[in-house]
Amino acid sequence: MTSHTTIAFIGAGNMAAALIGGLIADGTNPQHIIASDPDPAKCQALAEGSGIRVTQDNRQAVSGADVVVLAVKPQVLQRVSESLRDTVQAHKPLLVSIAAGVRSDTLDSWLGGNTALVRTMPNTPAMLQSGATALFANAQVEDEQRNLAESIMRAVGLTQWVDDEALMDAVTAVSGSGPAYFFLVMEAMQDAAQQLGLDAESARLLTLQTALGAARMAIESSDDPATLRAKVTSPGGTTERAIRSLESDQLREIFARALSAARDRSVELSQLLANDN
Numbered sequence: 531m532t533s534h535t536t537i538a539f540i541g542a543g544n545m546a547a548a549l550i551g552g553l554i555a556d557g558t559n560p561q562h563i564i565a566s567d568p569d570p571a572k573c574q575a576l577a578e579g580s581g582i583r584v585t586q587d588n589r590q591a592v593s594g595a596d597v598v599v600l601a602v603k604p605q606v607l608q609r610v611s612e613s614l615r616d617t618v619q620a621h622k623p624l625l626v627s628i629a630a631g632v633r634s635d636t637l638d639s640w641l642g643g644n645t646a647l648v649r650t651m652p653n654t655p656a657m658l659q660s661g662a663t664a665l666f667a668n669a670q671v672e673d674e675q676r677n678l679a680e681s682i683m684r685a686v687g688l689t690q691w692v693d694d695e696a697l698m699d700a701v702t703a704v705s706g707s708g709p710a711y712f713f714l715v716m717e718a719m720q721d722a723a724q725q726l727g728l729d730a731e732s733a734r735l736l737t738l739q740t741a742l743g744a745a746r747m748a749i750e751s752s753d754d755p756a757t758l759r760a761k762v763t764s765p766g767g768t769t770e771r772a773i774r775s776l777e778s779d780q781l782r783e784i785f786a787r788a789l790s791a792a793r794d795r796s797v798e799l800s801q802l803l804a805n806d807n
C-alpha cells in the first residue's frame with residue numbers, strides 16, 4: 531500500500547470499524563480512509579473516534595478510492611453493488627468483499643462485470659485484531675492489488691490465500707465458524723470442572739487461561755500440536771487417561787462430521803444468495 535492509497539468502506543458496521551482500527555494502528559493516515567453508511571450517527575461516531583472521512587453517499591466514497599471494501603451484510607450486497615455499478619465501471623477500483631457466502635462471479639455480475647475483485651472470509655476475532663482471514667482473487671486482480679488486499683486484511687490478523695474459490699466453503703467451516711467450536715469446548719470444560727467440585731469462577735478462569743496458553747504454545751512453538759500433546763502426556767498419567775477417553779469417544783470423527791456439515795451449509799447458503807438475487 532502506498533502512502534497515497536485511498537480506501538473506501540461501504541458499510542460502517544462492526545467489521546469495517548475493526549478493519550479501520552487495525553489500519554490506523556498500522557500507520558495508515560486516517561484521511562486516506564473514507565467510510566459510507568446510511569446512519570449519520572454511526573458515521574459521526576466513527577469519524578470522531580478515528581479521524582477518518584465519512585459520507586452517507588456510497589457513490590461519493592467509491593469515486594475517489596483505489597480500493598473499495600464492501601462491508602455490508604450479504605442480504606443487501608446486491609442492491610448496494612448495483613447502485614455502485616456505474617461508479618465502479620467508471621473508476622475501476624479494486625473491490626474487496628468481506629460478505630460471507632457471496633461468490634466472486636455473482637458479485638462481479640452485480641457490479642457490471644470485468645471487475646478486479648478479492649473475496650475474503652474474516653472471522654470475529656478480527657474485532658481484537660486476532661482474526662484469521664482467507665482471501666481469493668479473481669483473474670482480473672493484479673499482483674500489486676493482491677498485496678493491497680492482503681495488507682488491508684492483515685490489519686486484523688493472519689491472512690491466507692486460497693487458489694480455488696470452492697475452498698471458501700471449507701474455510702467458512704474451519705475459521706469462519708471455528709471460534710464457536712472452541713467456545714463450546716470451553717463451555718464443556720467449565721461444566722466438567724464444576725461437576726468435579728470447582729466453583730464457577732475458578733472453573734471459568736482455569737479453563738480460559740488454559741485455552742489461551744495452549745493456543746499460544748501451539749502458535750509460538752516449532753512443534754506441531756500432536757508433538758506438543760505427546761510432550762505433556764506422560765505414560766500412565768492423568769492426561770493420557772483423558773486423551774484415551776476422548777479418542778475412544780471418537781472426538782476426531784465428531785469434528786470431521788461437524789466441519790463437513792458446516793461446509794455443506796456454506797455451499798447451500800452461497801447458492802441461495804446467488805439464486806435469490
Ligand SMILES: NC(=O)c1ccc[n+]([C@@H]2O[C@H](COP(=O)([O-])OP(=O)(O)OC[C@H]3O[C@@H](n4cnc5c(N)ncnc54)[C@H](OP(=O)(O)O)[C@@H]3O)[C@@H](O)[C@H]2O)c1
Nearest residue numbers: 541542543544545567601602603604628629630652653654
Ligand atoms: N462480524 C463478523 O465476524 C464477520 C465475519 C465474517 C464476515 N463478515 C461479513 O462482514 C460483513 C459486515 O458484517 P458486520 O458484522 O460488520 O455487520 P454490521 O455491523 O451490520 O455492518 C454492516 C453495516 O452496513 C450498513 N449498511 C446497510 N445498508 C447499507 C447501504 N445501503 N450502504 C452502506 N451501508 C449500509 C449497516 O447499517 P444498518 O445497521 O443501519 O443496517 C451497518 O452499519 C457481512 O457481509 C458479513 O458477512 C462478518
